[in-house]
Amino acid sequence: MKAVFFINQNQINTMKFPFKIIALALIGGLFITSCGPSTDDVKKDMRGEGALSSDAAERVYVKPGEYDEYYAFLSGGFSGQLAVYGLPSGRLFKVIPVFSVDPEKAYGFNEETKPMLETTHGFIPWDDSHHPELSQTDGETDGRWIFINGNNTPRIARVDLKTFETVEIIEIPNSAGNHSSPFTTENTEYVVAGTRFAVPFQQKDMAIKDYKGNFKGALSYIKVDSVTGHMNIEFQVLMPGFNYDLSHSGKGKSHGWSFFTTYNTEEASTLLEVNASQNDKDYIAAINWKKAEEYIKAGKFKTMPGKHAHNLYSDETHSATSEIIDEVKVLDPAECPGLVYFMPTPKSPHGVDVDPTGEYIVGNGKLSADLTVHSFTKMLKAIEDKAYDGDAYGIPILKYEAVHAGTVKQPGLGPLHTEFDDKGNAYTTFFISSEVVKWKVGTWEVIDRKPTYYSVGHLMIPGGDSKKPTGKYLVAMNKITKDRYLSTGPEVTQSAQLYDISGEKMELLLDFPTIGEPHYAQGIHKDKVHPKTTKIYKLDDNHHPFAAKSDRDTKVVREGNIVHVYMTMIRSHFAPDNIEGIKVGDEVYFHITNLEQDYDVPHGFSVLGAQNSELLVMPGQTETLVWYPKYEGVIPFYCTDFCSALHQEMQGYVRVSARKSNTELKWSLGED
Amino acid sequence: MKGRILMGSAGILLLLMFLFPMWKITLSAPQYPDGLTMYIWVNKITGDEPGTLENINLMNHYVGMKMIEPSMFPELEIFPVVIYIVSALAFIFAFIGRRKLYLLWTGLISILGVVGVYDFYTWLYDYGHNLSPHAAIKVPGQAYMPPVFGYKILLNFHVWSYPQGASYLIAIAVFFALLAWYFTPKKAF
Structure with a gap:
């Protein structure tokens, strides 16, 4: 049988x-x-x-001391962070703290980085980070910055790829569930941020059932300065109250446009799993942002309330600042003809992906068994011919047949995302049937399919959403892991899988565990990033207001019950390492400068009873830890990063006296 | 005439010494895959990175070696003056054009070169042997004297020490002065 x-x-x-x-x-x-x-x-x-093919191990093995060929940046999802891996090895190099505090690196705990997590709601220690997006020049990843969205309290962060540190976070006003973000335009003119939840615009107290027609969705265009990378919200497009799921920008011939998928065009406010799945087709919104720029220039915008925080970190002061901006410019598509068009797309499309030529726009209708592809050329023609099928809140709906380029027939169930290679192929993930399907752009034929373990979400090919994709590796990021690794109880690791896509058939090479839950990822060749990274911060360029740049500059200054300790560290001592005259109830700021000017010689600092974290200070950097001594005594502090042969001797004492004592304030190093 | 030109050229070569280091000492250890490289010039001591000297000092203080600071070397003040004087002599001798003077100059610069290398040796000896009694790491019988010329292993460090451009310039200058002597007829006038 x-x-x-x-x-x-x-x-x-x-x-x-x-x-x-x-x-x-x-x-x-x-x-x-x-x-x-x-x-x-x-x-x-x-x-x-x-x-598995028998030589899979050889193809992912990176010899000790050798480098991976690609960087892979996988979002941490509900961890709020961004993880850096090497491909093909799948080795984890760094977890960059972005939206969540990290006591290991003192991110959000030291005085310098606290402002990074400020919002209009105050300090927020966590978010849900979904989509990393590398900056691009001429449609190609350039290795300068990587952007990532905070989903829950809408924000976009910029990470500098010289230092691999989060250097800027901007809050997105009039938005909720910042999911269709941050997708870059061809020259990083903008990163876009769409709202997943429609919300009252402006926010106000109203009945939820009055959603329809009253809630709105804002799509934000965040201008990125081409030199400094600094972000500002240039304008928002005020859209109907649909849910804006994902986005990608046009490239090449479609440069100047961006595309957003929508779901819940039914505008339901409850039981969305049923009520938002009724329409046969939802839309891909095509936004002509070059047109938007013209409207802005012509003054066709309204300046509206849009309170948002803008947080910026400086490598010179080694500190962040946070400011609140009150207003935004808003464009209403009903008053700006030619700004927005809707392309009907079957069944709640999730990802929208533009092929490397910019011609094809793939709508991954997640409840559909087919994959719908639109043509940019046909779209322009349809606009010219006014081939409309009515409108939605004044926005023309283009005729499906007039924009439709082709359909990949029954490739699987539950298409979510598509990326491209350098040979004219596309790769789409199917969540329900748990597989990656390779198909030919233009002929729409399925070439190959490979299972994923299990239920794949996003996929990533280095450069796979740019004009210049690579054709070597594909990373599938799975939503379910189950039995793939040694069990760690009810909560198990998340998983990514590496496929070789250089041949006609895809080959599974490797499983590797990931932090949090990876959503999207980006990959880039090592040569675009590795040689340009910062090794040390120059002490001469340190403009931290509390820096002590040599042992001679160290001191302890009391202002009422606030005490500032200007401290240095170098192999293998703190200066000063004996401090007396601190009192119970003081607010003690340890401003600690790492005097080292050598690569990979960080020093740590921790003091008994600190209620925040340690400090981990890179060479040439200054960081500040605040400490509230609670009891009288002699309290030790020490270096937490094994820095040298005499690391264990790198320690000191603070004498804490009673509030009313008159112990003299003094500090020393090497005196008895 | 040939002699005068060669002698004058020898003087110019000496002046060019300010443009190149005289000696190069490279330290390498597992923790320093790129190595720490120190250059000794006529008038200064530099590293291949702005922090190299500090980093060498940081390493060496564990075994009690002295801090290298350019201010502790009077040589860096004296050497340039000597170079100026000797090259001025070269020009004067070239002007006078006497072959005996060329030979005298050759002898002078050769002696100065030997004295320079001996000075370098005594400093390296002192640097490697005269250790602080309070050093954190003491290895009985271990000295840390880098080689004057060649390669040596000192604890975890591999050390290379070789002459650089400015030293070769002296050698060429000596050679030029000898040529000047050779090409100048005995009866000059």
């Missing part, structure tokens, strides 16, 4: 989708009647065991 009815995973994978379900059902049925393949065989097959 077994020999007759056994169907292996590869056969399943090459079947068209409905047959696959039937095949799976058949296996299931046979299993129940206990005359099918053995449970173990099916399980083994489901895990993809035995499907």
Whole structure:
């Protein structure tokens, strides 16, 4: 019986989708009647065991001391951070704190970085980071910055790829659930940020059931300074109250446009899983941002309230500042003809992806069994011909047939995201059928399919959403891990998988665990980043107001019950390392400068009873830890980063006296 | 005439010494894959990075070696003056054009070169042997004298020490002066 009815995973994978379900059902049925393949065989097959080519290990092995070929930046999802890996090894290099505090690096705990997490709601120690996006020049990743969105309290962050530190965070006003962000234009003129939740515009107290027609969605265009990278919200486009899910910008011939997917065009406010899945087609919104610039220039905008925080970190003062900006410029599409068009796209499209030529716009209709592709050329023609199918809140809806370029027929179930390679192929993830499908752009034929373990969300090919994709590796980021790794109890690691896409057929090479939950990712060749990174901060360029740039500059200054300690560290001592005259109830600021000017010689600082974190200070940098001594005593502090042969001796004492004592304030190093 | 030109050229070569280091000492250890490189010039001591000297000092203080600071070397003040004087002599001798003077100059600069290298040796000896009694790391019998010329292993460091451009300039200047002597007829006038 077994020999007759056994169907292996590869056969399943090459079947068209409905047959696959039937095949799976058949296996299931046979299993129940206990005359099918053995449970173990099916399980083994489901895990993809035995499907690996024999030299897979060799292809992901990076010899000790050698470098990976690519950087991969995977978002941390609900961890709020951004993780840096190497490809093909899948080794984790750094977790860059972005939206969540990190006591290891004192991010959000030291005085310098606290302003980075300020918002109009005050200090927020966490967010949900989804989509990293590398800066681009002429449609190609340039390795200068990487942007990432904070989903929950809408924000966009910019990470500098010289230092791999978060250097700027801007809050997005009139927005909620900052999901369709931050996708860059061809020359990083803008990164865009769309609202997932429609909300009252302006926010106000009103009945939820009055959603329809009253809630709005704001799409923000954040201007990026081409030299400094500084961000500001240039304008917002005030859209109908749909949910704006994802975005990508046009490139090449479609440069000047950006595309946003929508769902819940039904404008439901409850039980969305049903109520937002009723319309046969939702829309891809096409925004002509060059046109928007003209309207802004012509003064066709309204200046509206839009309170938002703008936080900026400086490598010179090693400190961040936070300011509140009150207003934004808003464009209303109903008053700006030619600014926005809707392209009907089947079944709640999730990702919208533009092929490297800029011609094809792929709508990944997540409840559809097909994949819909629109043509940019046809879209322009449809606009010219006014091939409209009515309008939505004054925004023309283009005729589906007039913009439709082709359909990839029944490639799988639950398409979410598409990326491209350098040979004219596209790769789409299917969440429900848990696979990556390779298809040909233009002919829409399916070339190959490979299972993922399990339920893939985003995928990433280095440069795969730019004008110059690479064609070597594909990373699939899975939503479910189950049994792929040694168990760690109910909560298990998240997982990414590396595929070789250089051949006609994709090959699975490697599983590797990830932090948080990776959503989107970006990849870039090492040569665009590695040689340009900062090794040390020059002490001469340190303009921190509390820096002590040599042991001679160290001092302790009391102002009432506030005490400033100007301290230095260098292998292997603190200066001063004996401090007396601190009193219970004082507010003590340790301003600590690392005097080292050598690569990879950070020093740490921790003091007993500190209620915040340690400090981890890079060479040439100054950081500040505030400490509230609670009891009298002699309190030790020490270096937390094993810095040198005499690291263990790198320690000191603070004498804490009673509030009313008259212990003299003094400090020293090397005196008895 | 040939002699005068060669002698004058020798003087110019000496002046060019200010443009190149005389000696190069490179330290390498597992923690310093790129190495720490120190250059000794006629009038200064530099590193390949702005912080190199500090980094060498930071390493060396664990075993009690002295801090290298350019201000502790009177040589860096004296050397330039000597160079100016000797090159001025070269020009004067070239002007006079006597072959015996060329030979005298050759002898002078050769002696100065030997004295310079000996001075370098005594400093390296002192630097490597005269250790602070309070050093954190003491290895009985271990001295840290870098080689004057060549390669040596000192604890965890590999050390290379070789002459650089300015030293070669002296050698060429000596050679030029000898040529000047050779090409100048005995009866000059």
